Amino acid sequence: MYNSIFSFHKKPSLTLVGAGPGDPELITLKALKALKAADIVLHDALVSKEILDFIPAVTPVISVGKRAGMHSHTQEEINALIVESAFLYGHVVRLKGGDPFVFGRATEEIECATRYGIPTQVVPGISSALSVPAAVSIPLTSRGVSESFWVVTGTTMTGALSADVALAAQSTATVIILMGLKKLGAIMDLFQVYGKAETPVAVIQNGTLPTQKHVVGTVSSIVDLVKEEDLGSPGIIIAGDVVKFADVGKAMLATSAKMD
Secondary structure: HHHHHHOOOOEEEEEEEEOOOOOHOOOOOHHHHHEEEEEEEEOOOOHHHHOOOOOOOOOOOOEOOOOOOOOOOOOHHHHHHHHHHHHHHHHEEEEEEEOOOOOOOOOOHHHHHHHHOOOOEEEEOOOOHHHHHHOOOOOOOEOEEEOOOOEOOOEEOOEEEEEEHHHHHHHOOOEEEEEEEHHHHHHHHHHHOOOOOOOOEEEEEEEOOOEEEEEEEEEEHHHHHHHHHHOOOOOOEEEEEEHHHHHHOHHHHHHHHHHO
């Protein structure tokens, strides 16, 4: 279809690039090289302005961001725009927050591009699932405390709570839940069903950014704490004994700043 419509002088290609968790210093060198080599950049909503500033001023940039309840483009529209841009411009960089292969729907975009003969490559990014806990000194594993970790989504493609959350709640592993703050109460209810009422929990908003805030509590108390501190998306939930290592001083500092 697109081959017959567009003429182009540059070979179409697609690079999916992970922008990391938000801090511009956590983007990789390979990602920066891809941005400089792009003929057009399509970026997600969670990519910070500081990272967008790495894109050359002459390069066209289009926001195709999706957030809960505020979808500027459907996934199908994004797929079509990738193909159209590849044949119009050449090298498309699809810039995604975190890592493209961690709840990033990268495979759908690759499959679409491949159907039109567009070669693709992936530049991994630092996932928020790994880096945001580290930003408040929470290790995902620690000898004698946690031997493994689960990374799950709080919301499935239908908008329902993922069944994997219940499975994770039954394990002894650290559980990292992305895109789950709107279902925090339901998630904590599941943990309580499995006898985890006193399990430590942290919620971190805007992880790695200057506006980062977090609270630390337990399964039974975290919902009220999050309401008191008015934390919201984007944020992640970490449940497990490793949360006891969290830098509570940073949480107290954030609380103090809010009171001021």
